[in-house]
Amino acid sequence: MVKIFIDPGHGGTDTGATGNGLQEKALTLQIATKIRDLLLREYNNVTIQMSRTGDQTVSLNQRTNAANSWNADFYLSIHINAGGGSGYEDYVYTNVGASTVSYQNIIHGEVMKAVDFADRGKKQANFHVLRESNMPAILTENGFIDSAADANKLKQSSFIENIAKGHVNGLVEAFNLSKKTPATKPVEPKPTVPDSDPKPRASSIVDYLKSIGVDSSFNHRKLLASQYGIKNYTGTAAQNTQLLNKVKKGHTPRPNAPVKGDMETNSIVDYLKSIGRDSSFSGRQKLAAQYGINAYTGTAAQNSLLLKKIRG
Ligand SMILES: [Zn+2]
Structure with a gap:
């Protein structure tokens, strides 16, 4: 100390x-x-x-x-x-x-x-x-x-x-002080099979968000919490459970993202970042599949199509 x-x-x-x-x-x-x-x-x-x-x-x-x-x-x-x-x-x-x-x-x-x-x-x-x-x-x-x-x-x-x-x-x-991590549930054992599908049964909001390729950081959960009407989100276990239930009911991924995000950018990566979504290749690949873009390899044409479909 x-x-x-x-x-x-x-x-x-x-x-x-x-x-x-x-x-x-x-x-x-x-x-x-x-x-x-x-x-x-x-x-x-x-x-x-x-x-x-x-x-x-x-x-x-x-x-x-x-x-x-x-x-x-x-x-x-x-x-x-x-x-x-x-x-x-x-x-x-x-x-x-x-x-x-x-x-x-x-x-x-x-x-x-x-x-x-x-x-x-x-x-x-x-x-x-x-x-x-x-x-x-x-x-x-x-x-x-x-x-x-x-x-x-x-x-x-x-x-x-x-x-x-x-x-x-x-x-x-x-003094090399480490930052407190926001209160989350104890880490659950990771599934041994790689999951490509949302795991609706995940019992931690962090794991659930990760499984559907959504940013699970504290800040983004806080944003989600306010969108789902959970006031004063501080990341308590009770709030996380409440958020998990609401997000699941709200059925993510939502085709109409609740967040507006960057309406100007021509880059799918920048847009996904602006709405707190996973913008990595594998995240985009998942989204592409959900939006009916087959064989996504990240070409410029596929990226613009994906951007159009997500942002509208
Ligand atoms: Zn003085």
Whole structure:
């Protein structure tokens, strides 16, 4: 289990920097909370502690003591800059070890990829939280609160979300965190005979969709769920069973695909992708047979005919 200590800078009586109607302590808490939520929701094997989860006053010593006594693997401190400038920079302690340098390289790179901020570089400083933490630590300065341009970005929740995502992507890469797979039923033994026919008796929605050549990814099941009136699909076993029953009743493959898809493209592959269907040769071969195109070999003429038949 990777233990990440997230430290939203300032809080309580310490507002941090202010400017353009913004307070640093509120922004750091928003970013830190999003980082925590994304990590816990989407990744395995990670646990989080925060220096504060609300608008509390927490001293610098309290912050590093909490991380040290928890024995965190990594200390991430979130701040917003001020003092006349623009963009993103991050800090590690002076003369740190190779692992901290590589974490800084990774996190810096991912944040810069995720947000539209000027790159002020990777820096070193003798800050309390970097010096007194017993584990690799980084402090990120996410834009300048006193810059009108940066502040306008920081006022958008989508921008805050992207800052958080950049940090998350960095942590994921640095600590090799694996993504959670959406809840599905336990894997069933695979049929030993290759199946060319839909298996109406498949008892898992994933297996069923696969057997009829339909995209069985979480995102596509979610789309199907909404088309079949299953609200708030998160992939629970109950929802999967409900979806399986509805999809079977709805009788797939449906000649009139419920999804409109790309109406412009001349490519059957692109069109199938746009409606979340298997666009591989074998997927197209199955579809061709269903639509009465014999001896499908994937010629241009067969592909246009197939596109015409499916899209209409
Ligand atoms: Zn600060």
